[in-house]
Structure formats: structure tokens, C-alpha cells
Amino acid sequence: MNGRPAGRLVGLLMDGDRTGAVDEARKLVEAGVRKEEIVSGGLEVAMKGLESKCTLEEFNLLEIMIAGRAVMDVMRFLYPAGTNQPSTKGTVVIATPEGDVHDLGKNILRFVLVAEGYRVVDCGRDCPIATLADAARDEGARAVCVSGLITSVIPVVRQLRGSLASRGLDGVGIIAGEAALKQAAPEDLDVDCVCDSAFDAANWLDATRERRT
């Protein structure tokens, strides 16, 4: 990163020091470091570091949230409202499907994907499948991620593949996660991947991206 140690920004992000992280990002910009480099060399590295600390047994929301909040603050500094956010890895549409209003898991996924260099379109909670599929079409998404905390959304999730196909989006990947959905197998939900964590989702997206390129 142009001679400036990325480690400091990474450390501040992982500690959740939002003020310190934004200050550091500002210094990097002033030193001539490109914003894209700050994302790839700082934000993405911080999230990878966090991932390595989070096993299935020890994953904890608090640590991810605090780091994620700092990441989002840095992103807002780098790309204020109205300016273009980089989408080096493509666009992903996320939502909590209709029938479920618990959106914390989805919000965590947004932190992680943004930090990993994805452009994220958040369709919110209690989101009808048609709205989600429309967004995937309109935004040129390469994947759709759904997060469900209650088992009653499973039949709704099963409709997503057909809804995407009816819009000519057969190639768009579908990822499911969160407490209710992760009890099921991908074939039971008719999705491509059921993830234990937001990091799993990012890894699946990275892996499928590499296969395509």
C-alpha cells in the first residue's frame, strides 16, 4: 500500500476502533494510496483475519459487528453517498425473505461482503421473492443471498430458483444462511450453498468467481 503499513488499518478494524480506522484511512488517502487498495489491502485483510478467529463453535456476532461497523464507517468515508462504490468482485443481492423480519444475519453478511469487495444491494427484510428476483435482474447480480431465522420461510426460499429462471437468470447463484435455513441441505432448499456463516458465503462467492474467470 504505497509504503504505508496496512497492518495498522487492519488492526484498528479488527479491534472495532471506528474513529481510529477512519483516521487511518484518511491518512492513507492523503498519502496517495488508492481507495481500491485500501479496500483490498485493509478491509478485506481485516475480514479475513476475523474469519480465521471465528470457528463454527467460537463464531460470535459481537466481534463481527464491531469490526463490521468500523468497516462500514471506512467505506462511507471512502465512498460518500452518491459516489461509486467499487465492485471488483461483482454485485450480490441480499434479503431476509418474506415471512421473516429478523435481519441481523443479513446485516452481518452485508458488512462482510462489502469488506470483501462485493457491491451489495440490500432488499431489506420480509422481502417478497419477486422483489428479490427483480433486483437481481435489474442490478446484474451474480448471486442472491437469503437469510432466514424461522423455519416457515423455507417454502418461500424454495420458490427463488424458479423466480430467477422466469427472468432468464438461471446462472445466478443462490446462497442461504442463518439459524433456520442452515439446518437444511442445499437440495432441500433448492439453493447452491447453505452457509454456516457470512464468511462461508464470501468464500463460496470467491470460489465460484474463480471458477468462472
Added chain:
Amino acid sequence: MNSIQRITAALNGESPDRVPVIAQVFGRAASEGGAGLGAYLRDGKTLARCQIAALERYGYDAVFALMDTSVETEAAGSVLTYYKDRYPVVGTYALPDARHLDRLRQPDPERDGRMPELLRAAGILREEVGDETLVVGCVLGPLTITTQLLGMEKALYLAVDEPGLFGDVLDFATGVATAFGRAQLDAGVHLPVVFDPSASPAAIPPQVFREIELPRLRELFSALKAAGSAANWLHIAGPSASILPMFPEAGVEIANFDYPINAGTAMNALPETCLDGNIKPLSFVTAPIESIALEASALLDAFSSRGRFILSSGCEIPLEAEAENIAAMVGAVQVSG
């Protein structure tokens, strides 16, 4: 043995006539009594009638005076959004700004929100089953009440940004849980289970659980026991293996373990504590009957020499669960003897 004697034997490490089985049938009971979920969650008489109908159908060992995870926060002033066929959620939190905690009044279980209806359900259930079947009430743990007063994200950020103020809210929440639990015991429950999903390691690190929640759970259980609770039952869903060994410090006598934890891990973590679990909740919706029976049988085998076990689901049996699958779990203990 009746259900209470059976559960008491399991709790004390003695040999019951068969392994006790408690299906975590909460809102799922509504359909057993021919009621809609909305009426079930708001009318104590309906709730009790449906729980009895479910008990008569399945023949398990406990009934629940339990509505949902928003009873305490609603009684404290949160405004809920109700739905026809799913649990309510908080629309407006009682405590949008933790600095205004002093404006929040401790809810009165006899008056506020749906608490009086839950107490009514508890009274009817106890009258119906007496001391034959366990009547279980429910209070949320301090951390879960806190997240329901503030909102999960705001609560967790507060824990980091202003730990002192966060502690004050937790203390308030401990007071809510204690008063509600005592009122449930007065109304007739044998014990209130303490539900604390927000305290799961999926949400907070184990060391944070130890520092902020464990002492308050100890205080809560101590108060409930003094008020006559038959046993201290803690229910924390998800991957709780890392915090299970801490449970005895809080006085926990029955510990729920969810499906991500295998029986051996749970037994090693809590060698002297009665465990209940842990069939995957979704299996009651999607799995074939044989698979439930097999899973139940494997659990019964795993605990056969150790005892101190209550066969159950890992967490709540979903609203859309198949009746035959619930029956298959209950039937497993009859087969096993």
C-alpha cells in the same frame, strides 16, 4: 411413576421407569387445540386449553405456559407487530435510548402486557395437571430481555461502547425476569425455564458471557429457587459447547443442548447436570418419521449408562412440525422403556 417423579429421578441421577420426554411444543400446540396462533399467544385460557390438548395427544411429560420472546419487552412498553400465523416481533423498542433507562418502569406481572394472560395460563394448567405433569413457565434471561428492550444491534454496540450503562440495563432486565418468574411460580408453574438465546456463543464470546451474564443468571436462579422453583433450567440454543461448563456456577440443574452439540460433548461439559436435547428442530418438519425415531434412539443409547437425561428437541419444535414426528420422538422412550 408420574411425569414429575420421572423428571425428578432424572434430575437426581436416579433410575426413572423410563426416560422423561419433553417436546418443546409451544405455539405448535395452537393447532392441536383448534386455535389460531394469534389467540393462543394472547389468551391464557386458549393457551392452556391447547397445551392440554397437545398433552393428551402426545403424552409427554411437561406442558408449557409460554408465549414468545416478546412478552417481557411488551410489558415494559415495546410495541409489537402481530401476525396471523407467526410470532410477533418488536416494532418499537421500549428503550430506544439506553440513557433514558430511568424513564422505564419495572412491569407489573399482574397488570402489564400479556403477562397476566400467561399467569392465567399457568394457573389453569396447574389446576388441570396438578402434580402429575410438569408445568413449565418461561422467563427470558437478562441479556435476551436487554436485546429485546433495545434491539439486538444497539444492545451489542452498547455493550462495547458504554459497558457501565449496558450493565445498568442488564440489572433492570434481571429485575424484570425475577419478578415475572416469581409471579409464575405463585400462579402455579413448577418451574420457569430461563430462555436466553442472545447469550449464545453465536452472539457473544464466552468470556463476555462469563463476565456479564453468568453472575446475573446466578442471581436470577437463586431468586427463583428461593421462590419455590423445582429446578433451575437454562435454555441457550445454538453452539453453546464453550459455555456449558460454566452453567453449574449459575446453579443450573437442567441444561438444554441444541443440535449442533453432540451428546458426548454435552456430557463431558456437564458430567453431573441433567441434560435435555437435542433432536434438530427442522427434522420435525421435513424428516421422515423413521429418522426421528432413529435419532431419538441414538440419544437414548448415548445416555443409557449415564442417566440424567430428558429426551427433547434441541430448541422449539417449529409451528409447521408434523404431528407424526412429534409422536415418533415421544414413542421412542416408550419403546426404549
